[in-house]
Amino acid sequence: MTFKVTPWEVEGSIDYEKLIRDFGTQRISEELRKEIKGLAGEEHLLLRRHVFFSHRDLDKILAEYKQGKGFFLYTGRGPSGKMHIGHLIPFIFTAWLQKVFDVNVYIEITDDEKFVYNRKYKWKEVQQYADENILDIAVAGFDPQKTFIFKDSEYIKHLYPLALEVARKITYSTAKAVFGFTGSTNIGLIFYPSLQIVPTFFEKRRALIPCAIDQDPYWRIQRDIAESLGYYKTAAIHSIFLPPLTGIHDKMSSSKPETAIFLDDDELTVKKKVMKYAFSGGQPSIEEHRKKGGNPDIDVSFQWLYMFFEEDDNKLEEIRKAYASGKMLTGELKQYLIEKINVFLKEHRHKREKEGKKLVRKMMYDGKLAKRMWSLDYSDVFGV
Numbered sequence: 001m002t003f004k005v006t007p008w009e010v011e012g013s014i015d016y017e018k019l020i021r022d023f024g025t026q027r028i029s030e031e032l033r034k035e036i037k038g039l040a041g042e043e044h045l046l047l048r049r050h051v052f053f054s055h056r057d058l059d060k061i062l063a064e065y066k067q068g069k070g071f072f073l074y075t076g077r078g079p080s081g082k083m084h085i086g087h088l089i090p091f092i093f094t095a096w097l098q099k100v101f102d103v104n105v106y107i108e109i110t111d112d113e114k115f116v117y118n119r120k121y122k123w124k125e126v127q128q129y130a131d132e133n134i135l136d137i138a139v140a141g142f143d144p145q146k147t148f149i150f151k152d153s154e155y156i157k158h159l160y161p162l163a164l165e166v167a168r169k170i171t172y173s174t175a176k177a178v179f180g181f182t183g184s185t186n187i188g189l190i191f192y193p194s195l196q197i198v199p200t201f202f203e204k205r206r207a208l209i210p211c212a213i214d215q216d217p218y219w220r221i222q223r224d225i226a227e228s229l230g231y232y233k234t235a236a237i238h239s240i241f242l243p244p245l246t247g248i249h250d251k252m253s254s255s256k257p258e259t260a261i262f263l264d265d266d267e268l269t270v271k272k273k274v275m276k277y278a279f280s281g282g283q284p285s286i287e288e289h290r291k292k293g294g295n296p297d298i299d300v301s302f303q304w305l306y307m308f309f310e311e312d313d314n315k316l317e318e319i320r321k322a323y324a325s326g327k328m329l330t331g332e333l334k335q336y337l338i339e340k341i342n343v344f345l346k347e348h349r350h351k352r353e354k355e356g357k358k359l360v361r362k363m364m365y366d367g368k369l370a371k372r373m374w375s376l377d378y379s380d381v382f383g384v
């Protein structure tokens with residue numbers, strides 16, 4: 001079966017083993033997982049359940065942390081629409097890493113990228129999405145004094161000189177090979193990768209980037225040029241995709257509302273979407289289901305519980321057995337997931353309403369790290 005994973009398109013049934021081979025990344029070994037657990041003092045669900053499954057130089061990050069050199073975290077979001085639950089995964093994980101390792105986090109909001117990528121967007125629209133997305137990101141659990149959220153178009157004065165240094169190191173044929181650019185790609189998008197690389201140079205130590213595997217092509221290029229510019233090759237920790245409701249062989253898309261649960265979907269919408277669209281591993285009739293049981297491996301409701309919504313291993317195992325044996329029906333499994341999603345979203349929205357604006361102000365302008373980043377000039381930021 002064919003599939004495609006680029007930073008802008010994900011299609012088909014994804015073979016993650018093949019991606020590791022093609023991209024030249026490494027699977028997160030049991031040993032590495034244990035080491036993180038030892039240093040962090042706890043293990044995050046997203047590691048335990050192998051949602052974060054691949055990496056580049058994560059071992060170096062841990063070694064440098066132990067030596068006292070430390071590291072910093074960098075991640076981002078392209079504001080192309082409302083955020084869905086999948087988009088929040090890297091941010092929740094990044095906030096956890098920040099908490100346990102006590103490090104700075106930089107979050108890039110690529111309004112420029114989305115504007116040039118999709119010609120149907122108006123500038124104003126992208127700005128509205130950016131504002132909304134930033135509110136969602138700000139309540140994901142970050143330390144407001146040690147987190148800097150910046151929008152490319154606003155922080156550009158500080159990014160641009162180094163973006164140019166990066167740009168003149170990358171030929172069009174490299175960019176074409178890595179990103180699949182063609183003669184009809186607009187020149188805005190061709191320059192854009194240099195801006196996604198710049199934040200990996202914000203500190204004179206190694207960056208660790210949590211993201212889904214689709215963003216890896218940028219890091220491949222960064223690693224080719226970083227040392228020649230006097231910086232560290234970035235490390236990365238990659239997740240698989242939270243599958244779309246409609247089936248495990250796809251990616252959630254903001255342009256197909258039935259594939260995703262958005263962070264602002266109300267309780268009834270969540271219920272309707274899961275009931276109507278969540279791909280089921282159950283049998284066509286109750287009698288048959290009771291006899292043969294369901295298949296949790298292809299059942300999206302079960303996969304969502306496994307990847308994110310059911311923390312309790314024992315409870316998850318109980319559900320798996322009940323579903324596979326036919327004791328639990330698809331409707332019951334869906335109902336269980338619906339409740340979990342609604343509890344999660346209710347809390348998210350509560351935080352967003354209560355603390356969102358204040359946190360955004362701190363992380364973008366007034367917090368300790370934000371203030372420092374705005375006060376630096378180019379030569380300070382980049383140690384030139």
Ligand code: TYM
Binds near residue numbers: 241
């Ligand atoms: P964007 O906005 O497409 O995605 C934001 C982040 O969410 C991840 N992601 C997912 N994770 C789990 N399940 C899914 N279904 C899912 N869909 C998307 C993405 O991998 C990403 O981590 N160009 C970037 C913005 C960016 C960035 C970065 C991302 C700038 N700098 C550094 C990561 C790290 C973008 O458009 O992401």
